[in-house]
Amino acid sequence: MESKASAPGKAILFGEHAVVFGQPALAFAVDKRAYVSLKKSSGKKSTIKSTDLNFEASFDLSRGIDILKNQKKGIVNYILGALSLGHDGSPLEIELSMEMPVGAGMGSSAAVTVATLAAAYNLHHKNIDISNLAKKAHEVELMVQGAASPLDTAVSTNGGLVYLDENSEISSHQAYLDNSLILGYTSYRGNTGEMVDSVRKRRERFPQIMDPVIESVGNITRQALKLLSQDNLDKEYLGELMNINQGLLDSMGVNTPELSRMIFNARKYGALGSKITGAGGGGSIIAFCPGKLEEVLHILQKTDSAINADFSKEGVLIHHK
Structure with missing residues (x-):
């Protein structure tokens, strides 16, 4: 069985840096997405391949990365983190494709994390609850980065315009920003x-x-x-x-x-x-x-x-x- 999911990147409209000091932030989902495909493997180890990012990796979930070509460890760590929460550890063939640049402030790590978790839940026929998915994806970002705002994963999960208030509460809103x-x-x-x-x-x-x-x-x-x-x-x-x-x-x-x-x-x-x-x-x-x-x-x-x-x-x- 193959399971494929995608999630959008994000851009912050207002509030960067001030959000660290308890101020609100406003971000929106961008129509550039990360796609993650999971397929059960007959091999002993899981493999990750991305033609877009030009890297390959193999790993065992219990031991971490085994082989990594072209040093994309950051992205791989988000995939591993998501699988540790949403997958049973059995070998997988994983394909990643990206419509957005990595490391350009577009929330690529959040998009990859959300898409991987959703694909894993779907693979195991688990119900995908949007608020829970955003929460779990934020846990992965905390695991990998040590500190992270819930804004990126909320945007990748919900889409649209997302407001993070002074109490770190998330709300979704309509906006009229098409083609601009x-x-x-x-x-x-x-x-x-x-x-x-x-x-x-x-x-x-x-x-x-x-x-x-x-x-x-x-x-x-x-x-x-x-x-x-x-x-x-x-x-x-x-x-x-x-x-x-x-x-x-x-x-x-x-x-x-x-x-x-x-x-x-x-x-x-x-x-x-x-x-x-x-x-x-x-x-x-x-x-x-x-x-x-x-x-x-x-x-x-x-x-x-x-x-x-x-x-x-x-x-x-x-x-x-």
Whole structure:
């Protein structure tokens, strides 16, 4: 029997870094997905293969990775973690395909984790409860990373627009963002842990300055949620909130010349708003450019990588043959 599932990546619209200090965050599912296929194997060990990421691995769940070609240990660890919670340990043939770049702030690890868990539950004919699946996927991320927000796995599981409030409670919302968003990403991937630590240290050095900055990001996020919930979205207002948020991220010290170049090129060629998405220090920007999608995409692709990050209402899916 073969079981196949997929889950979307994500992009943070508002709230990165401030969320670490108890402020809300707002993210959405991107129509780029991770696909995981599980098939029972007659061999003694399980194998993982990904043509997209150009790696192969073999393992025994009780002992961990045995052979790994092309050093994709991070992604493999999420798959192993998910299987430890959703599979009985018997040998599997696993195939992974990705429509999103790894390490670009698009929640690739969460998408792979959610898809693997869903495929494992389906393989064993277990009921897939969305809230439980998100919870278990977050447990895997904690297991692998040591610390993780529940936001990424909630977005990959639920799809759509997801709000993480001050009490770490998750809620899903409608949004009207179709055909208006671009993700640009650099070849250099920032280190999330290092960026979070640098912001924390800056806050410790300058609490009277940085606390209002962090609180302002939280207020922007709350305002953006109200705005996005309206049928008649004020697009210029949303873009302005993104640009203000970017100024505050700059003050946190997480920008780079490469990210800044993409941010200002996007605005120059028609984006109403553009900002870092994710931890910064490298990685990705998001640009809101209704009516100017092709122009902005073209200019960003001249110097960096960029994709149309269309809004996905669908979360995790089981694919039946």
